[in-house]
Amino acid sequence: MxxxxxxxxxxxxxxxxxxxxxxxxxxxxxxxxxxxxxxxxxxxxxxxxxxxxxxxxxxxxxxxxxxxxxxxxxxxxxxxxxxxxxxxxxxxxxxxxxxxxxxxxxxxxxxxxxxxxxxxxxxxxxxxxxxxxxxxxxxxxxxxxxxxxxxxxxxxxxxxxxxxxxxxxxxxxxxxxxxxxxxxxxxxxxxxxxxxxxxxxxxxxxxxxxxxxxxxxxxxxxxxxPLATQPxxxxxxxxxxxxxxxxxxxxxxxxxxxxxxxxxxxxxxxxxxxxxxxxxxxxxxxxxxxxxxxxxxxxxxxxxxxxxxxxxxxxxxxxxxxxxNFTNLPPGTVLTSAPGGSNVGYAVVPAQYVTQLQQSQFVTLASSSSFPASSSVQTQAKLPYNGVSAAETTSRPRKPCNCTKSQCLKLYCDCFANGEFCNNCNCNNCFNNLEHETERLKAIKTCLDRNPEAFKPKIGKGKEGESDRRHSKGCNCKRSGCLKNYCECYEAKIMCSSICKCIGCKNFEESPERKTLMHLADAAEVRVQQQTAAKTKLSSQISDLLMRTTPIISSGGGRLPYTFVTKEVLEATCECLLEQAKRAEQTRQPQVEAERAILEEFGHCLMSIISSAGKAKTDCASINC
DNA sequence: GAGTTTGAAACT
DNA sequence: CAGTTTCAAACTC
Structure with a gap:
């Protein structure tokens, strides 16, 4: 039938x-x-x-x-x-x-x-x-x-x-x-x-x-x-x-x-x-x-x-x-008003839109302690599609689009292509919203007519991990060498495959250019991580010392207690300096510049120590008074 | 921030 | 299916 x-x-x-x-x-x-x-x-x-x-x-x-x-x-x-x-x-x-x-x-x-x-x-x-x-x-x-x-x-x-x-x-x-x-x-x-x-x-x-x-x-x-209110x-x-x-x-x-x-x-x-x-x-x-x-x-x-x-x-x-009831709401419950007033409506809404709405006029009702309202809604709002888990699809907030001519109803628009409503975007004449649901549905239909896979992820996930990921259609790059974000493969951090039609591709396993890029990218990432860790550690050490040295400070005179410069503080300081040196080396700075940067970093460390010590002393003094 | 480059999407 | 145009993001200055 x-x-x-x-x-x-x-x-x-x-x-x-x-x-x-x-x-x-x-x-x-x-x-x-x-x-x-x-x-x-x-x-x-x-x-x-x-x-x-x-x-x-x-x-x-x-x-x-x-x-x-x-x-x-x-x-x-x-x-x-x-x-x-x-x-x-x-x-x-x-x-x-x-x-x-x-x-x-x-x-x-x-x-x-x-x-x-x-x-x-x-x-x-x-x-x-x-x-x-x-x-x-x-x-x-x-x-x-x-x-x-x-x-x-x-x-x-x-x-x-x-x-x-x-x-x-x-x-x-x-x-x-x-x-x-x-x-x-x-x-x-x-x-x-x-x-x-x-x-x-x-x-x-x-x-x-x-x-x-x-x-x-x-x-x-x-x-x-189900949602709680009507509409x-x-x-x-x-x-x-x-x-x-x-x-x-x-x-x-x-x-x-x-x-x-x-x-x-x-x-x-x-x-x-x-x-x-x-x-x-x-x-x-x-x-x-x-x-x-x-x-x-x-x-x-x-x-x-x-x-x-x-x-x-x-x-x-x-x-x-x-x-x-309000005490037993499921995660993801959203209290909202149906757009358009009291009428009953059914709308195809992108997964993320619930989250998006939540940030605007919608009220989240989810109250379960184990499911924080925002996160729970977001989690549920995301669809696991084609094997892509919700977490994977939600790991990064989507950048706002800047569409001007497509009305955000074509795949040019990342929001639309990803099944999202535009929200907080910079687009003009946007139809990718509930107010234009009819047009939007037509656009979806058009896209699906043209390509039934249009809304499926382009990057297929291999069965045995990321190494098997590859672009479903392959790229078609001609000038970027597939080593810029113009290339969808490179952007997805995967190598080009046999289905790619790219010219002058450098995005393959043995490519020295790719290795260099990857190395630099990795180095930059590691640098940032190390720097962050070092600063965190230094801060932590200082805080710790403040706690431990308070009695000494209280008994001392105007001088700072030597115990501020402990082994831990020294180590943290050295890490900061070392990190600065590495950075200078990787960016191939002249030695003079490198030394200057290291000294500056040392100065920062000293200032932090002194500042912390002084604060501790002040605090201690006020306590004693 | 403006202008350019790029390649996917859309169109013919 | 191939060539061209449109489009928005990436990139450069």
Whole structure:
């Protein structure tokens, strides 16, 4: 089934739509079940929060035919279902243990929870093989998801399930606009008009085109970091993507739909462990229909809604659930206002933007002592992409860009190229911000169309360390000899490789020029380090002496105690002088200049000693008085 | 700080 | 794919 239109699909970063982890599986019930997987598309109830905003997807219904007996692979409970109106082993997302747990809940519970979750307009109706989803946004219009009568997916953890029992399966139903699927036609009178605008957001978010419900094991995970207030932000981390997605939602007062009746901690959906952090896998819509979880320990549910320009990622937990209290906030929680006012919006936000925002109008709520607010947010805001850890991507603050003509929407702009919003930059006419999210998304799409790898790191990381790092495309230098920062290889401190097309390259292992440069660079670095260490040591020694000599000073007269010039002080002083001599030598200064520099350094040392001693004496005298 | 050089990105 | 232009960073003075 074509869930996401090609146009939309192409609009989205590859990482989002990556389907590598999803495999098509024959529609069969005969495949052995896997105890470790979690029932997903089949006979499960999904409760999904949305903006205004809870999606409460009623469980996929048991088949309308024979009663079935199913065993919950998670809890071991057996649920008998019969008839069309019985819910077969419904599930619910829960945030137990700060993870989304796909949980079975009793039918009644699920129904009740769904009712509770549904704001007045969010009526959950189960209807045959369809799902009536509560409203997204404010319009109160439902979204319908169809559950086929059969279609239990092998591999979707039909654990312990009667192989012959039909297992309903979530089907993706495209709603709104151009992708309305005929499956809706059978929705009966419970299905109302599906208006695209119901999912509009403040930021020109176009009508939702599709709602995909599916799950996959072994797929990529999105991490949704719920935020505390309304409107709020949920950070969504997408491994493999350097973009960080933040979902801006307006919280509602809806009660917790789908609250887990029995949180199952054995089947966490996500791999993250942060408090209240939730993870759901990213599944390409087109393949959701036949999703078979890979041997991951979970088979999480995924519900995504996509739009022509913005991705709508349904929250995996009802908002009330994900609203953390102020004393137990997860690291990375950000309290913010959605740009544009009260409207609900979903915006693709670079990972670093949360941090960036934090420095401006956003308020950090993270208060855990073990996660300092700023650092924790930053850490979480950074995406580990393509094997690059967050720490690696955050080791250096990005320099502000100076773009003037690109609007910071082309790869010329380092901020944009690195998936960041411009912040504190010197750019002109910048569109690389939330206010121009539409343009920005288009630009991203354009870049990805041109080069699907555009936002991936250029420097691949070898499996066995830095020695294997190399530029993914190679450089094309002609005049710099690849020994200046114009060269991307040199800039990344890696040598050129066979894929480089450079001319006159000197950036190779045996290159004497490169060795000289490296030597000089290393020497400079060592010099700085030694100098710093020496000064630190001297300072430390002086301070130490001050402490130890105070009694002597107090008993002495006007002269400074000789004990100031101790062995340690002498050593530190000598180190400073030696360092000065080395520096003069390396910079090939004339001897006269070298001597002068050394003497000056000695003078500085003496001044420090005298100053410290005098201060100690003064302090001591004042104490004695 | 202004001007130049450079090479990646973008365009044709 | 190749040649050209545009662009912003790196570099020089």
């Amino acid at each position: 074509d869930v996401v239109s090609p146009e939309l699909n192409s609009l989205l970063p590859d990482e989002i739509m990556d389907t590598e982890a999803i495999e098509e599986v024959p529609h069969s019930q005969s495949e052995p079940t896997h105890d470790t997987s979690v029932p997903m598309e089949t006979d499960s109830s999904i409760t999904i929060s949305a903006s205004s905003t809870l999606f409460a997807i009623k469980p996929a219904l048991a088949t309308s035919t024979a009663a079935t007996k199913t065993t919950d692979s998670l809890t071991g409970t057996t649920v008998s279902t019969s008839g069309t109106q019985k819910l077969a082993t419904p599930f619910a997302f829960s945030a137990a243990n700060h993870q989304i747990i796909l949980n079975k809940v009793a039918s009644a519970q699920a129904t009740e929870a769904a009712k509770a979750a549904a704001a007045p307009a969010q009526v959950i109706k189960q209807e045959g093989q369809k799902l009536l989803v509560t409203t997204i946004g404010k319009s109160g219009q439902p979204i319908v998801l169809q559950l086929p009568h059969t279609g239990g997916k092998p591999g979707v953890s039909q654990t312990s399930r009667d192989a012959k029992s039909p297992t309903p399966q979530f089907k993706v139903v495209t709603i709104g606009g151009r992708e309305l699927k005929p499956v809706l036609s059978s929705a009966g009178n419970q299905v109302t008009t599906l208006q695209a605008q119901q999912l509009k957001t403040v930021q020109n978010i176009k009508p939702v085109q599709s709602v995909a419900v599916g799950g996959v094991g072994g797929s990529q995970f999105k991490t949704i970091i 709020n932000v949920q950070q969504i981390q997408v491994p493999g993507s350097r973009f960080h997605y933040v979902r801006l939602v307006t919280a509602t007062t809806a009660s917790a739909a789908g609250q887990p009746s029995a949180p199952n901690t054995s089947k966490p959906l996500g791999v993250n462990t942060g408090a209240v952090r939730m993870s759901v896998p990213v599944v390409q819509a087109q393949t959701m229909k036949q999703v078979a979880p890979k041997p991951l320990t979970s088979a999480p549910q995924v519900v995504t809604t996509t739009q022509t320009q913005q991705r709508l990622i349904m929250p995996a937990t009802p908002l009330p659930q994900i609203q953390p």
